[in-house]
Amino acid sequence: MHFPTISLVFCLFVFQPFVYGQLDYKFYDTTCPNLTKIVRFGVWSAMANDTRMAASLLRLHFHDCISNGCDASVLLDETSSFRSEKDALPNLNSARGFELIESIKANVEKVCPKTVSCVDILTLAVRDAVLLTGGRYWNVALGRRDGLTANITAANTMTPSPFESLDDIIAKFTAKGLDIKDVVALSGAHTIGFVQCFAFKFRLFNFSGTGSFDPSLDASFASSLQTQCPNQDASDTTLVPLDAVTTTKFDNMFFRNLVNNSGVLGSDQALMSDNRTSAMVINYSKYPFWFAKDFSDSMVKLSNVGVITGQNGQVRDKCNLVN
Template sequence: MAFSHHLLVTLFFSAFVVGGFAQLTPTFYDDTCPNVTSIVRGVIEGALQTDPRIAASLIRLHFHDCFVIGCDGSLLLDNSDTIVSEKEALGNNNSARGFNVVDDIKTALENACPGVVSCADILAIAAEESVCLSGGPSWPVPSGRRDSLIANRTLANEVLPSPFLTLDQLKANFLKQGLNSTDLVALSGAHTFGRAKCQTFSHRLYNFNSTGSPDPTLNTTLLETLRKICPQDGNGSIITDLDPTTPDAFDNKYFSNLEVEYGILQTDQELFSTSGADTTAIVNRFSADQNAFFDIFVASMIKMGDIRVLTGTEGEIRSNCRRVNGDISGVSS
């Protein structure tokens, strides 16, 4: 099956170049920073020793970066005289994390290859390494992104998907980014690790859609467990595992959980439980075949990583991921 995975990745890269996406290439840093991947990996390995959540947090940063202006590192910018940070958007505030690890990666890369590796590429490579270090697939990351000079909190509030969306709303959200139903299901599979706050799913436990009853697509055993963790009118910041089965491993158990109504978020369970949805069969396929999930996940990550990238002379290569070059007014958030 390893041959099948590598063959699919090779074929995808061939299509990637022929299809006109050749601005990014996995060989971009071969001459200028050949150890970029190992440097990123080393920092993440160190962070995982004290924070097992960090792998999931880093892949989420890449996702939340790409969905706003594009995969341009805009999410990393702090507030300043000229920047209104995306970190305080509804989908990120008190939720997005891992920024200090990105800082550590940037410092290590600046020491090895000053002024070469963009913050946007750091997010893409860190996402891949986080998946790989958690037991998931590895792939050559197309690189060559440059960093934005702006952030857009207003747009972030509009486009970052909420955990309260219906499946139709979620599919429309992804379609605006050029991502189809297969991409949606595959990328949602990143919820095979990481945590969620009670406030993102407690509406399913007590008064779903103002019915006075719990979400009928929530397994009753899981319901009782979650009610103990998240009592009604309790602390919405308490966290629990998105995948109760293998919470820190990147595998296909997320999809098996959906088949028995063990999805934590509404947007997760609706992938399987929405009547007549084209996503149900995709969930079943990924649940039955982890290699199929890994292959499609890699293709979808590469596709997402190409959303509205800056290349060539566009943007810049930031020396500090938290601020635009030359901006001395930035303050840490």
């Protein structure tokens, strides 16, 4: 006598659109069916001209979500009402990709005006950037709304820094509903991209007053970094690849480097020296499939931190300005 109820529940499960919380994989299927093609072409075109763009988009998305939630607040210019997160120390003179997201948004507006949020465009663009550099594809649930303000205080205090301890970085992740596994997996984004010398220069010369380099660095790798960053000026902005082996390929080489004590950032190398994270680093270094899977899973979690949905927020006409 219970079969009809079970059948009804089964039918609802099968035929309803897939959703992630209040987000929906089919959100724009009717209102903007060519959205994913427009975004992917925009990302592909940008990456063809700038090999750093994939890493820049990853960083932009992470800095948006980890500070004030995924609301595209990092894209906003300063107004009389708030300071821009672009001026926060973690973003100042280093955050990139704003023009690309604005360009993709303009192309989307031509065919789907006032329909697609900037934060959804950024979230899709990041997925495509990883895919186009050799990473794994993951489905992106959509329907996020753009925020109405920026929060430079959160951008300054909640964005992890390469000068912080692993404990502090973990605390910032857990404050956003992420966990230690997400810390390790998302750190794997450093398998592509570059970093400025000032972010790790302290590891190369007179580390902690020892007169030498950080002992957690492989000696030959330390020597290579000293050659690339010979200027001991703390403000040195020379760019160095985070993974010198496969700089533009999204793979597990970052973790293999950590196992070999060749992590550029001290905050990255700390993952290998901490009992809570070292086993995951070793696992990812051996099994690229597991890293790819866990990274994509963690990116889904990250992209759903503090999202605005329903009638809250807005769909901005331009990504740098509130309507």
